[in-house]
Amino acid sequence: MPQINLAKQHPAVYEQLASFSGAAENAAAAAGLDPKLVELVKIRVSQLNGCAFCIRLHTRDALALGEHSDRLAVLAAWWESQYFSPLEAAALGLAEEVTKLSVPPRTDWDTGALSEEQSSAVSWLAVVMGAWNRVAIRSGYRVAP
Known part of the structure; x- marks a missing residue:
């Protein structure tokens, strides 16, 4: 079966995902997470899921927020x-x-640096970003220069 644009096929479901995404971003802001970190999380999840569309989108968003290109360049091997x-x-x-x-x-990431609220917010960001990656990949969102 060819790729189909999920947003066009079922726009109400797409809108619910957009609402879910907004709630996750609000939770991150309420937890005191820097907007640049939110974008880094979105980029890293998208790298892991192989979603070029979302990597490009959120890299541009991170740069617009003042993120440094050096940090973006090493994000895939941040550790x-x-x-x-x-x-x-x-x-x-x-x-x-x-x-x-x-x-x-x-659990090697669990150094105590994140509060429970921040840990929950990051988890929700990763969950929703994974959903967006799947929508973009399944829908065949094009990534061209």
Whole structure:
């Protein structure tokens, strides 16, 4: 079966995902997470899921917020760099854990840098970003220069 645009096929479901996404972003803001970190989480989840459309979209959003290109360049191997704070490293590790669903759970990211509220917010961001990745990939959203 060819790719179909899920948003056009079932716009009400798409709108519910958009609402869910907004709620996750509001939770992140209420938890005190920096908007640049929110974008880093979205990019990292999209990297793991292989969603070029969302990687490009959120990289542009991160740059618009003032994120540095060096940090974006090493995001795929964040744990090997010294660019990320303990809080950012914990959030990225948690986002990877939620995205990959390791069994048994990988908890090396849990350094205590994230509060329970922040941990929950990052988890919701990863869950909703994974859903967006699947919509974009399944719908065949084009990524061209």
